[in-house]
Amino acid sequence: MKFSNLKLKTPYLELEPPFYTKVEPTPLKNPFLISASQDAAKLLGVDEDLNLDEKLVDIINGSLKLEGSETFAMCYSGHQFGHFAGRLGDGRAINLGKVNGWNLQVKGAGLTEYSRQGDGRAVLRSSIREYLLSEAMYGLGISTTRALALIGSDTDVPRKRWEKGAIVLRLSPTWVRFGTFEYFNSTGEHSKLKTLADYVIEESFPHLKGVESAYLKMYAEIVKNTASTIASWQSVGFNHGVMNTDNMSIDGRTIDYGPFAFLDDYKKENICNETDRDGQYRFSNQPATAHWNLERLAVALSPIINYDEMDEILDDIFRPMLEKEYNKIMQAKMGLEKEDEDDKDLLYQLLRSLEMASVDYTLFFRKLSRFNGDKSPILDICINREYLEKWLDMYESRLAKEDLAIKKRHEKMLAVNPKYILKNHILQEAIEKAQADDFSMIDDLLTVAYKPFDEHLDLEYLTKPVPMSSKNLKLSCSS
Ligand code: AMP
Numbered sequence: 001m002k003f004s005n006l007k008l009k010t011p012y013l014e015l016e017p018p019f020y021t022k023v024e025p026t027p028l029k030n031p032f033l034i035s036a037s038q039d040a041a042k043l044l045g046v047d048e049d050l051n052l053d054e055k056l057v058d059i060i061n062g063s064l065k066l067e068g069s070e071t072f073a074m075c076y077s078g079h080q081f082g083h084f085a086g087r088l089g090d091g092r093a094i095n096l097g098k099v100n101g102w103n104l105q106v107k108g109a110g111l112t113e114y115s116r117q118g119d120g121r122a123v124l125r126s127s128i129r130e131y132l133l134s135e136a137m138y139g140l141g142i143s144t145t146r147a148l149a150l151i152g153s154d155t156d157v158p159r160k161r162w163e164k165g166a167i168v169l170r171l172s173p174t175w176v177r178f179g180t181f182e183y184f185n186s187t188g189e190h191s192k193l194k195t196l197a198d199y200v201i202e203e204s205f206p207h208l209k210g211v212e213s214a215y216l217k218m219y220a221e222i223v224k225n226t227a228s229t230i231a232s233w234q235s236v237g238f239n240h241g242v243m244n245t246d247n248m249s250i251d252g253r254t255i256d257y258g259p260f261a262f263l264d265d266y267k268k269e270n271i272c273n274e275t276d277r278d279g280q281y282r283f284s285n286q287p288a289t290a291h292w293n294l295e296r297l298a299v300a301l302s303p304i305i306n307y308d309e310m311d312e313i314l315d316d317i318f319r320p321m322l323e324k325e326y327n328k329i330m331q332a333k334m335g336l337e338k339e340d341e342d343d344k345d346l347l348y349q350l351l352r353s354l355e356m357a358s359v360d361y362t363l364f365f366r367k368l369s370r371f372n373g374d375k376s377p378i379l380d381i382c383i384n385r386e387y388l389e390k391w392l393d394m395y396e397s398r399l400a401k402e403d404l405a406i407k408k409r410h411e412k413m414l415a416v417n418p419k420y421i422l423k424n425h426i427l428q429e430a431i432e433k434a435q436a437d438d439f440s441m442i443d444d445l446l447t448v449a450y451k452p453f454d455e456h457l458d459l460e461y462l463t464k465p466v467p468m469s470s471k472n473l474k475l476s477c478s479s
């Protein structure tokens, strides 16, 4: 199947306005393909080379439509930095329709009913970040929206300076957000909450169709999925940066890549978003923020589901599940298979030691995956060696309780501790090259994004140390 021969359906349009408004994309000038993901295309049932599909760029750019496609923008609201923001909606993303369970959306495709003060565009810089991170999170095994292709253009877009406009074709099983429910609660259109809940069950939780207390169970699923995604963020050191409720997917997957960062040196209180003055969305606060966002969702759903029952579910499930999943991943990252009552303390001590040692989070675990009793390869990457020296003594005694042969333990740890993480400094290098019309790094980064646990000997340059001046940088929301 060729991408341009896909036939789309538009089930969301059955909900009727005000769930969405129909809108035509505004094409960019002189569009060109920068990168396409054959891996993401497979999700749609596409097996022919995207690079040879002469209609791909025009379809993404909106000058050509796939069969069955009817374009629309979705309405939602949300809490931004703790405050209800009123009606938001897709201000620059336009939905094309759905195939094989995946909804296609072009981000940066022009003005919509919901653009407010915005220009409906996305710049090359932020589009490269979204394109690569969608695929990198997938490669890391983290629940996420996907990206099929990235196009560039000659259209000038004003930001702090003039930048070029770009479009990412994104895919998701759902584009409904916590904020979609919040919108219909805020307008008092409570019957629409039911319509939306039925749609979400059909689209994201079909096993709940016709089940007793289906809405409450839907809420429980959302809580579980969110807990699970946040556990994986915390374990890999991912800081989302803008956890507004409009950026929370209703099926719990990672969505809307803005000023995110992977931790460079382990820094619990890392803030990656320049706008986040109080550190509300700092790394350590992500679990609490997700909990707070789930409370906002419960409030929005309260006209159709008993609030106290949702609150009980949230209390019973969220923290225990997040902790359990996080601890499980961290045990695997440390190569520990047996359960030991002191393991929680061992992990706590590790995180404290990492913070004091000033050491790269990803590199530390990769080095630990080859630990054979010789501490120096690990201590050599620390600015302050003494903290991890003590911890490694504890770790060595703990390892003595394990049965696994050292070689096997190394293999298992290397399969869960990534070598390649798309940190901001390396993304920035790729962006600067792309802005000078050299797109070569994007496909290199895509290659390692899919296989972050493998060695890629010809792509070693992508793991070079983060320069001191680029460590734990804050990024602007401007995109
Ligand atoms: P974000 O911070 O990217 O999650 O966006 C928050 C809201 O602002 C969403 O409703 C976006 O659609 C909208 N938005 C962000 N950038 C633009 C833009 N350049 N033009 C129109 N709307 C935008």
Ligand code: MG
Binding pocket: 246, 247, 256
């Ligand atoms: Mg958003």
